[in-house]
Each structure stands twice: as structure tokens, then as C-alpha cells.
Amino acid sequence: MRVCHLYFILSQAVLAAAGENRVEPISPEERPFVRAWNVADFDDVISVGLEGHRDYEKGRRLFAVASCLKCHQFHREGSAIGPDLSGVGDKFSPRDLLESILNPGKEIPETHGQTIFEMKDGSVLTGRIVNDAGVTIRVITDMMHPDEVTSLARGQIVIRKESPLSPMPTGLLNTLGKDDVLDLLAYLLSDGNRKDPLFAR
Numbered sequence: 449m450r451v452c453h454l455y456f457i458l459s460q461a462v463l464a465a466a467g468e469n470r471v472e473p474i475s476p477e478e479r480p481f482v483r484a485w486n487v488a489d490f491d492d493v494i495s496v497g498l499e500g501h502r503d504y505e506k507g508r509r510l511f512a513v514a515s516c517l518k519c520h521q522f523h524r525e526g527s528a529i530g531p532d533l534s535g536v537g538d539k540f541s542p543r544d545l546l547e548s549i550l551n552p553g554k555e556i557p558e559t560h561g562q563t564i565f566e567m568k569d570g571s572v573l574t575g576r577i578v579n580d581a582g583v584t585i586r587v588i589t590d591m592m593h594p595d596e597v598t599s600l601a602r603g604q605i606v607i608r609k610e611s612p613l614s615p616m617p618t619g620l621l622n623t624l625g626k627d628d629v630l631d632l633l634a635y636l637l638s639d640g641n642r643k644d645p646l647f648a649r
């Protein structure tokens with residue numbers, strides 16, 4: 449049957465579960481589920497502004513704890529699977545930044561999207577192309593494990609199309625409290641500057 453398809457569903461499930469159960473890179477404590485946050489939960493704070501109430505150290509730590517560093521660079525730390533988030537505060541308002549973390553994939557940059565492959569044997573596989581030049585196309589199917597690369601024989605591919613799904617998992621903030629989410633946002637919005645007014649007490 450569609451082993452690859454099954455594998456894809458499983459890997460998506462793992463990605464989704466990673467939001468609830470991940471092993472955090474800084475200290476490996478397991479974090480309990482808090483809430484499936486949505487943007488409206490933060491309207492009260494965002495509408496008055498985050499200035500002066502946020503905790504720089506906590507935000508910085510949470511950027512690693514919530515797995516962001518696994519895929520994003522921020523001032524030369526982290527991996528380059530997703531876009532570099534340095535300067536993200538100039539690009540996004542606090543609300544839009546939160547939205548892009550809670551609902552990844554609203555606008556997927558062409559350089560960071562995934563491709564769906566339907567194979568002659570009926571299997572379907574989704575992933576990010578890392579090499580499209582050879583006899584085989586090399587694809588990463590699970591962004592949490594970018595070392596695992598799958599090779600697809602070019603001649604076996606029937607359909608190849610852009611995936612509407614982001615490689616970024618959803619639910620990454622579901623194990624954080626409301627203040628945690630706001631500290632993480634402030635850390636990014638300040639561009640990693642601990643002297644930013646966001647952190648003035």
C-alpha cells in the first residue's frame with residue numbers, strides 16, 4: 449500500500465506531537481500541554497503594547513525550548529531550515545508575528561516550501577527538495593530530522609506539485625503559558641536586544 453504516504457502521515461503526526469511532547473534542547477524537562485493558543489487570546493495585551501513588561505532571558509531561553517532554533521537562525525545561532533529570523537521585528541507587527549507562528553504556511557516563501565511527489569507505485573511523499581540535479585531527487589521529509597534524506601528516482605515520479613503545507617509544525621506554542629509566548633515574541637521583536645524598551649521594568 450502507500451507506505452510513503454503512511455510515512456508522511458506519521459511524520460506529520462510526529463511533527464504535530466513535537467509541539468506537545470518535544471525534548472527541549474536547553475534542559476530536557478517535558479512540558480505539559482497548556483492551551484491551543486490563537487491570536488485572539490493575546491489581543492488584550494497586544495492592543496496596549498508589550499513594552500516594559502517582558503523578560504529578555506526567558507524569551508531567549510524559550511526560543512530554544514520551543515524548538516525554534518532547530519530550524520531558524522537568529523543572529524548566527526541555530527539551523528537554516530526555515531528563514532533567518534534576524535530583523536523579523538522590522539518585517540512583522542507583534543500581531544502578524546504571532547499569527548505566523550501560530551498558523552505557519554499562510555505565506556510560504558518559495559525558498560522554504562515543500563513539494564508533493566506522486567510515484568508510479570501509487571505512493572505519495574512530501575518534502576523539501578535539497579538536490580534536484582541528479583538522476584535521483586533528494587528530499588527531506590521531516591524537517592525535525594533534516595539529516596534523513598530520501599532519494600526518489602526521477603523516472604518513477606508521475607506528478608510533482610507544490611505543497612500548501614508549511615514545513616513548520618503547528619502547535620509549537622501549546623506548551624507555553626501566556627507570559628511565555630509574550631516573552632518569546634518580545635525576544636524576536638527586539639531583535640535579541642536586551643536593552644530594548646520591551647524589557648524596561
Ligand code: HEC
Nearest residue numbers: 514515516519530531552553556560591592614615616620
Ligand atoms: C521544523 C522546522 C521549524 C521549526 C521547529 C520552527 N519553524 Fe518557523 N518556519 C519554518 C519554515 C520552513 C518556515 C518557512 C515556511 C513558512 O513560512 O511557513 C518558517 C517560518 C517562520 C516564520 C515566518 C518567517 C518569515 O520571514 O516569513 C516565523 C516568524 C517563524 N517561522 C517563527 C518560528 C518560531 C518562533 C519557532 C519556535 C516556536 C519556529 N518558527 C519553529 C520551520 C520551522
